[in-house]
Amino acid sequence: RKDGKKPVPMKVCTSIIDGLKQLYFTKVRPLEEQFKFGHFFSPLLNESDFEAKPSVLLLGQYSTGKTTFIKYLLGRDYPGTHIGPEPTTDRFVVVFHGAEERRIPGNTLAVQPDKPYQGLSTFGTGFLSRFEGSQCPARLLEEISLVDTPGVLSGEKQRIERAYNFVEICEWFAARCDLIFLLFDPYKLDISDEFKSVINCLRGHDDKVRVILNKADQVDQQQLMRVYGALMWSLGKVFRSPEVCKVYVGSFNSEAPINEKVNPYGKPLFEAEQKQLLADLYEIPQRSTDRKINEFVKRVRAAKIHILLVGHLRKQMPSMFGKEKAQRKLLEDIISNFEAVQREYHLPRGDFPDPSRFRDILQGFDLLAFPKVTKSMIQGLENVLTVDIPNLVKQFDNPFP
Amino acid sequence: RKDGKKPVPMKVCTSIIDGLKQLYFTKVRPLEEQFKFGHFFSPLLNESDFEAKPSVLLLGQYSTGKTTFIKYLLGRDYPGTHIGPEPTTDRFVVVFHGAEERRIPGNTLAVQPDKPYQGLSTFGTGFLSRFEGSQCPARLLEEISLVDTPGVLSGEKQRIERAYNFVEICEWFAARCDLIFLLFDPYKLDISDEFKSVINCLRGHDDKVRVILNKADQVDQQQLMRVYGALMWSLGKVFRSPEVCKVYVGSFNSEAPINEKVNPYGKPLFEAEQKQLLADLYEIPQRSTDRKINEFVKRVRAAKIHILLVGHLRKQMPSMFGKEKAQRKLLEDIISNFEAVQREYHLPRGDFPDPSRFRDILQGFDLLAFPKVTKSMIQGLENVLTVDIPNLVKQFDNPFP
Ligand SMILES: Nc1ncnc2c1ncn2[C@@H]1O[C@H](COP(=O)(O)OP(=O)(O)OP(=O)(O)O)[C@@H](O)[C@H]1O
Ligand SMILES: Nc1ncnc2c1ncn2[C@@H]1O[C@H](COP(=O)(O)OP(=O)(O)OP(=O)(O)O)[C@@H](O)[C@H]1O
Ligand SMILES: [Mg+2]
Ligand SMILES: [Mg+2]
Numbered sequence: 001r002k003d004g005k006k007p008v009p010m011k012v013c014t015s016i017i018d019g020l021k022q023l024y025f026t027k028v029r030p031l032e033e034q035f036k037f038g039h040f041f042s043p044l045l046n047e048s049d050f051e052a053k054p055s056v057l058l059l060g061q062y063s064t065g066k067t068t069f070i071k072y073l074l075g076r077d078y079p080g081t082h083i084g085p086e087p088t089t090d091r092f093v094v095v096f097h098g099a100e101e102r103r104i105p106g107n108t109l110a111v112q113p114d115k116p117y118q119g120l121s122t123f124g125t126g127f128l129s130r131f132e133g134s135q136c137p138a139r140l141l142e143e144i145s146l147v148d149t150p151g152v153l154s155g156e157k158q159r160i161e162r163a164y165n166f167v168e169i170c171e172w173f174a175a176r177c178d179l180i181f182l183l184f185d186p187y188k189l190d191i192s193d194e195f196k197s198v199i200n201c202l203r204g205h206d207d208k209v210r211v212i213l214n215k216a217d218q219v220d221q222q223q224l225m226r227v228y229g230a231l232m233w234s235l236g237k238v239f240r241s242p243e244v245c246k247v248y249v250g251s252f253n254s255e256a257p258i259n260e261k262v263n264p265y266g267k268p269l270f271e272a273e274q275k276q277l278l279a280d281l282y283e284i285p286q287r288s289t290d291r292k293i294n295e296f297v298k299r300v301r302a303a304k305i306h307i308l309l310v311g312h313l314r315k316q317m318p319s320m321f322g323k324e325k326a327q328r329k330l331l332e333d334i335i336s337n338f339e340a341v342q343r344e345y346h347l348p349r350g351d352f353p354d355p356s357r358f359r360d361i362l363q364g365f366d367l368l369a370f371p372k373v374t375k376s377m378i379q380g381l382e383n384v385l386t387v388d389i390p391n392l393v394k395q396f397d398n399p400f401p
Numbered sequence: 402r403k404d405g406k407k408p409v410p411m412k413v414c415t416s417i418i419d420g421l422k423q424l425y426f427t428k429v430r431p432l433e434e435q436f437k438f439g440h441f442f443s444p445l446l447n448e449s450d451f452e453a454k455p456s457v458l459l460l461g462q463y464s465t466g467k468t469t470f471i472k473y474l475l476g477r478d479y480p481g482t483h484i485g486p487e488p489t490t491d492r493f494v495v496v497f498h499g500a501e502e503r504r505i506p507g508n509t510l511a512v513q514p515d516k517p518y519q520g521l522s523t524f525g526t527g528f529l530s531r532f533e534g535s536q537c538p539a540r541l542l543e544e545i546s547l548v549d550t551p552g553v554l555s556g557e558k559q560r561i562e563r564a565y566n567f568v569e570i571c572e573w574f575a576a577r578c579d580l581i582f583l584l585f586d587p588y589k590l591d592i593s594d595e596f597k598s599v600i601n602c603l604r605g606h607d608d609k610v611r612v613i614l615n616k617a618d619q620v621d622q623q624q625l626m627r628v629y630g631a632l633m634w635s636l637g638k639v640f641r642s643p644e645v646c647k648v649y650v651g652s653f654n655s656e657a658p659i660n661e662k663v664n665p666y667g668k669p670l671f672e673a674e675q676k677q678l679l680a681d682l683y684e685i686p687q688r689s690t691d692r693k694i695n696e697f698v699k700r701v702r703a704a705k706i707h708i709l710l711v712g713h714l715r716k717q718m719p720s721m722f723g724k725e726k727a728q729r730k731l732l733e734d735i736i737s738n739f740e741a742v743q744r745e746y747h748l749p750r751g752d753f754p755d756p757s758r759f760r761d762i763l764q765g766f767d768l769l770a771f772p773k774v775t776k777s778m779i780q781g782l783e784n785v786l787t788v789d790i791p792n793l794v795k796q797f798d799n800p801f802p
Contacts, residue, residue, distance in 0.1 A: 221670045225650060228626065228630060229633040242635070247626075
């Protein structure tokens, strides 16, 4: 770790997430419900949004070793594993923890309220029949879930025959996971058009992306440099950021030891890379917790401003006649109302929602149907931000919680 | 070499170039003069255009080892060598062969008719006082000249103080040289704005560019991968082509053997790379000859078409009255006259000059002042293309000339 601190143990992460959940359901969600916050921001959160384990998405051309890599991480096959030189994995498989070994069809998985996959229903059965859950009691899965994917294909035909939009699905998982491994191997370096679309849809999640140059022991030292250079050359063209994305070079296969015949100098490099990759992986729970806290804070701030805005507008409504006209007038003046709230509560402009979007949504509601905003409501949210969350997070910095 | 053939010996290259020169001065240039071809195409060639040795341009941030690399290639210092960790080379130095060791000031060099640097005069004394020739009897210089350059600087200040446009000068040399080495070292990887402009001006000469990641023995194996990856990442962004440009990784310094302490696995790699780099270098005479033949053929084709066009127009001029008006009329119809010549002689459209440019230049001449075009003139040029050049080039394919 860059700052030299040790990774935070999973237990702590879990207890922080539990704390956030507690706070949300007792102090935040009730207000969100009363003020229809879900319509203005993002839908109300439920249990599964907190309980979902951090997850890792694997992407790459077919046969680059994605499924083999998962086996390497788990120390075992997941139920339904297919490994082979031809395109093998023919569906999206989420691999998660469970005492029993079990395969769960996509349609079933997408309706389970305790799983974070309800959102996938919108892609229809075309996709859901190519979606599967695989449950098994591997140790790593207690902390992280993995998402295996079908290889990105270069053939137009196979792509057309798919009953779903591969890129959209990848985008959905990319937005929700905590780390994305892009696998390449020395013989599958080319970035096909489809793979390029996949990589393009990762933009905005650049910080999650790690590249793996797998099967690196199959070429000699000089070829490895060429292959690696060619890979970086193409990736540099595809990713816009000037920061180089992290690449791990090695061979991740529990069945086969590192081959020392072709490149007798590679082993120490590959071993060092493997170690760093695992360290990166073990940081995920903390990174995921950081991300969740961050999003939670953003949400509570937004909820507070939302309630202040609604309260400010509601206060100006007449109690008797001309309600509709008054509401219309208030919404026309939305900008000056925003400014008034901003000044009164000394809030940063950047924390406010988009005024015209806010107005458009509010048009569908009767301002007077919202409850009156009380000081204690706002104070409650303020406390979450300034007392409760900092208390929770303190455990991060305390090595002996 | 890709095709498995052995490089063509320098002697053969020299004799081919001598042959071209012979052809040019006896069969081509007399016609070019009569038909003012130099005004329409590029200036008439002179001895130095044929005699100039193939040359190699070195570019890179300061202190990446450009001057040290030249010393490594020559096995000696060139007169005026400066090597040091701070920006040392403060001028463009062309290093060429000569029996005596000598330094020649830029102003002198740019007026020597037997040297290919007259064109540099247009950059003025601001540049010429930062330009120098360095002559010495190193073996490699019998075949190749080298161009050492001041390091590309990242400081705005030093750049502003320059009395010439660095990028324009680089462009001038890039267009005229046969190979361009871009040097980097693990601690000078960043591509500054100026370096980017320099690299941008190499576009169109992509096939000449070779990258050297120098001082590669100063970092361990894993760092080397990172550094190399980061380099390729940035280069991929700067160069537009999907083909990866060739990179040599190593340490090119005759004073210091390859350091094996930091990276005990690097030596075999660096040695293999050094070998390939030298092989690449030794191919330059042939590549340069190829390029010269190619340009010569283009020139003769263009001269033939030029003469046919002038002849076709001249033929239509009245012998007595209304000459000016007739010439104006012919020039207005330039497109249909082009088409007529193209049809009559079955010439490819792409070989013709730009019609409006041709017309604009021809306006400055009196059509009747050109000599009459005879069959034997055209036949002479045709023979150069179909008999003389092929005969010359045959020596390339004949291993026992
Ligand atoms: N590190 C490795 N070294 C050598 N061979 C490997 C390595 N990883 C995987 N393989 C082999 O490559 C082939 C493809 O592996 P695998 O099925 O895991 O790839 P995949 O990326 O999951 O492919 P698909 O996209 O088709 O599901 C298999 O034959 C496997 O044994
Ligand atoms: N391969 C190498 N390994 C280690 N050190 C090197 C190597 N090549 C050059 N150096 C050292 O780096 C420093 C800069 O070298 P040099 O002067 O040749 O660079 P340069 O690119 O010509 O710089 P400038 O642009 O300032 O002329 C010197 O101290 C030199 O000894
Ligand atoms: Mg697979
Ligand atoms: Mg120098």
